[in-house]
Amino acid sequence: MINKPALIRFLEEAGDITRFTLRFFRELFHGRFEFNELLRQSFFIGYKSLGLVGLTAFIMGLVITIQSRPTLVEFGAEAWLPKMVSISLIREIVPVITALICAGKIGSGIGAELGSMRVTEQIDAMEVSGTNPMKYLVVTRVVAAVLTIPLLALLADAIALYGGYLGCNIHGAVSWRLFWNQVFETNTYSDVIPAITKTFFFGFAVGIIGCYKGYNSRKGTEGVGRSANQAVVIASLLIFILDLIAVQIADVLGLT
Amino acid sequence: MVIEIKDLNKGFGDNKVLINFDLNLYKGESVAVLGKSGSGKSVLIKCIVGLMQADSGSIKVFGKDMIGLNAEELDQARVRIGFLFQSNALYDSMTVRENLEFPLRRHWIEKTPEEVEAMIKEALTNVGLPDTIDMMPSELSGGMRKRISIARTLILKPDIILYDEPTTGLDPITAKGISQLMVDVQKKYNTSSLIISHDLNCIKITADKLVMLIDGKNYAQGTYEEMKENKDKKVKEFFEI
Ligand SMILES: Nc1ncnc2c1ncn2[C@@H]1O[C@H](COP(=O)(O)OP(=O)(O)OP(=O)(O)O)[C@@H](O)[C@H]1O
Numbered sequence: 001m002i003n004k005p006a007l008i009r010f011l012e013e014a015g016d017i018t019r020f021t022l023r024f025f026r027e028l029f030h031g032r033f034e035f036n037e038l039l040r041q042s043f044f045i046g047y048k049s050l051g052l053v054g055l056t057a058f059i060m061g062l063v064i065t066i067q068s069r070p071t072l073v074e075f076g077a078e079a080w081l082p083k084m085v086s087i088s089l090i091r092e093i094v095p096v097i098t099a100l101i102c103a104g105k106i107g108s109g110i111g112a113e114l115g116s117m118r119v120t121e122q123i124d125a126m127e128v129s130g131t132n133p134m135k136y137l138v139v140t141r142v143v144a145a146v147l148t149i150p151l152l153a154l155l156a157d158a159i160a161l162y163g164g165y166l167g168c169n170i171h172g173a174v175s176w177r178l179f180w181n182q183v184f185e186t187n188t189y190s191d192v193i194p195a196i197t198k199t200f201f202f203g204f205a206v207g208i209i210g211c212y213k214g215y216n217s218r219k220g221t222e223g224v225g226r227s228a229n230q231a232v233v234i235a236s237l238l239i240f241i242l243d244l245i246a247v248q249i250a251d252v253l254g255l256t
Numbered sequence: 257m258v259i260e261i262k263d264l265n266k267g268f269g270d271n272k273v274l275i276n277f278d279l280n281l282y283k284g285e286s287v288a289v290l291g292k293s294g295s296g297k298s299v300l301i302k303c304i305v306g307l308m309q310a311d312s313g314s315i316k317v318f319g320k321d322m323i324g325l326n327a328e329e330l331d332q333a334r335v336r337i338g339f340l341f342q343s344n345a346l347y348d349s350m351t352v353r354e355n356l357e358f359p360l361r362r363h364w365i366e367k368t369p370e371e372v373e374a375m376i377k378e379a380l381t382n383v384g385l386p387d388t389i390d391m392m393p394s395e396l397s398g399g400m401r402k403r404i405s406i407a408r409t410l411i412l413k414p415d416i417i418l419y420d421e422p423t424t425g426l427d428p429i430t431a432k433g434i435s436q437l438m439v440d441v442q443k444k445y446n447t448s449s450l451i452i453s454h455d456l457n458c459i460k461i462t463a464d465k466l467v468m469l470i471d472g473k474n475y476a477q478g479t480y481e482e483m484k485e486n487k488d489k490k491v492k493e494f495f496e497i
Pocket residue numbers: 268271273291292293294295296297298299300342
């Protein structure tokens with residue numbers, strides 16, 4: 001049974017997020033841009049998640065390689081290991097894992113930061129002192145997330161592939177040259193470009209949801225906690241939905 | 257007249273906070289608003305600067321209606337208004353210096369870094385905290401934060417200043433110093449101020465006129481002495497401490 005109030009609440013929320021997004025684009029293309037703040041935020045986002053993203057990517061690369069080997073060995077296709085691993089890492093695993101980690105780290109951080117600024121009236125204070133908080137706080141953070149998360153994903157690709165290389169060499173011997181030859185042979189533009197393109201959208205989802213939740217935080221410490229929490233939940237969900245859409249689009253365009 | 261409020265109504269759902277509230281503030285005048293906790297004092301001044309939307313009525317600042325302005329017009333109107341938040345609302349990710357620089361952002365083009373630095377120093381000296389310039393708000397005591405917040409409000413020397421409880425949480429000596437500072441600023445720059453306070457000592461020093469906000473209305477108004485002599489039970493309560 002569908003709970004009607006819950007459904008209505010969901011629709012209302014979706015409407016609010018859409019309105020917030022439209023407002024974001026209006027502010028983005030209108031008036032002066034807060035460039036310094038953008039740089040600061042980009043640095044923070046990149047710096048804060050670099051370690052975590054790198055470590056996770058490395059482990060993913062290693063683990064996926066180790067686990068794929070037995071299946072390929074069964075088919076006598078062990079030599080294809082670098083190909084198979086690199087394609088699943090680059091096309092799917094690394095972009096999604098990077099985005100999810102950023103949703104957890106960046107999304108919740110933005111949600112909590114803006115939430116506490118809302119609750120302690122700092123956002124109101126900005127508004128009365130003539131700085132548009134939507135521009136200063138929201139536009140900069142969302143743009144920073146859109147620009148930084150793809151960079152993190154690229155870096156994570158490299159680290160994950162290195163993990164894959166080590167994984168290949170645990171039970172067999174694949175030379176450094178051979179490994180990379182296979183990687184570059186298999187992964188063409190039609191693999192890499194859709195994979196990178198979708199990380200821009202993931203970045204947007206993380207940024208805009210974190211900002212939306214924080215900016216509209218309800219009063220009290222509990223409200224801030226809820227904002228941070230919901231920012232992560234909704235952004236993660238959105239990442240999977242966007243991923244699904246991206247796969248369909250790539251499929252229709254023949255980028256497979 | 258710099259602020260003219262007529263028949264202002266503001267409620268939250270069933271909770272009617274302001275009911276046909278009227279208030280006039282003249283140039284160079286200081287008006288104190290007294291009211292019990294939860295009577296709607298903060299709501300009143302937030303409506304004046306457009307942080308909250310009034311349900312009905314009119315609020316004129318320098319003859320211009322604040323209700324129904326678009327973002328840009330509102331911004332223009334706010335340039336001349338200083339607002340001291342009850343909760344201080346210091347930016348806690350920024351140092352004291354950056355906090356004070358923030359309101360100057362819209363004047364950055366006209367000011368050299370030296371001028372900005374001088375303004376910040378002057379504002380901090382005015383509130384007696386010149387040594388805190390590189391500290392973070394979290395390193396300050398509650399009273400110090402209040403004073404930094406006052407410094408941030410005064411730094412642009414606005415024509416109208418709205419103080420939401422400027423001396424709450426301060427010791428009597430500092431409170432007196434702040435009250436004196438408010439009077440000095442008033443005299444020096446001929447500003448007009450609306451002061452929300454429970455602190456009778458502060459009101460006695462700073463206010464030319466008192467407005468009693470009771471039951472959502474401008475229940476009574478007059479000078480401090482007049483209000484003190486007022487026979488009405490609801491007004492009397494405030495002075496019988
Ligand atoms: N954002 C809001 N949403 C709903 N109700 C609110 C909101 N802000 C204030 N109120 C209600 O409006 C009334 C007046 O609040 P306000 O903050 O103006 O009180 P106050 O007179 O400033 O009290 P105090 O002296 O304690 O600061 C209260 O009943 C409060 O519950």
